[in-house]
Amino acid sequence: MYITSSMGLVVLVRSAVLLTLIGAATAADVSRELVQDVQEQSMELPSIEGLVVLPTPHTVAAILAKTVAIAQARGITVFANIDFSGDAARSQLTLRPMGLVILGNPAAGTPVMAAAPTTAIDLPLKILAFEDVQGRRWVAYNDPKYLQRRHGFSEALMKNLAPIGKLAEAVASAD
Numbered sequence: 001m002y003i004t005s006s007m008g009l010v011v012l013v014r015s016a017v018l019l020t021l022i023g024a025a026t027a028a029d030v031s032r033e034l035v036q037d038v039q040e041q042s043m044e045l046p047s048i049e050g051l052v053v054l055p056t057p058h059t060v061a062a063i064l065a066k067t068v069a070i071a072q073a074r075g076i077t078v079f080a081n082i083d084f085s086g087d088a089a090r091s092q093l094t095l096r097p098m099g100l101v102i103l104g105n106p107a108a109g110t111p112v113m114a115a116a117p118t119t120a121i122d123l124p125l126k127i128l129a130f131e132d133v134q135g136r137r138w139v140a141y142n143d144p145k146y147l148q149r150r151h152g153f154s155e156a157l158m159k160n161l162a163p164i165g166k167l168a169e170a171v172a173s174a175d
Helices: 006-022 027-039 060-073 084-090 106-115 117-121 144-151 155-161 163-172
Strands: 051-056 077-083 098-104 125-131 137-142
Touching (some): 060 137, 060 163, 077 084, 106 117, 137 144, 137 163, 144 155
16 A cells, blocks of 8 residues: 555554554454544545546546446547445445546557657556545546656647546536
């Protein structure tokens, strides 16, 4: 698990201390404790460099279905549709609704990867749908401008990734 905040580090240390003290705890027990502690924290509109986050009235399941339907209607390949909260439930863990659709167009992404091979770590593009502790739902994606700064591909290739913004806006919209 990747910890990005001091609160997460404190929870991780607390879980490790718990494991050491009681000795009989399993990794799943520690994972449940960590997930519960993180879920109890309130969440404001996420502000993460390079990530665009849009509010939406839709449920996570509806967002994922809408993402797949719109992508396919636009000729965009859907490579995967991951139900994180469903996977967690199958492992007897609790996770607020969360899922990810991995999608793209090889004709658009391949020239970007050919120009800047490190973009392959961020491609295909992704749309994340999640619900916060207040029950608000969000749609998130990597900003193509951020990806350009991160990987240094030319401005001319921006047009290949730009459609992700319109897709995310369509998915997040109330209609």
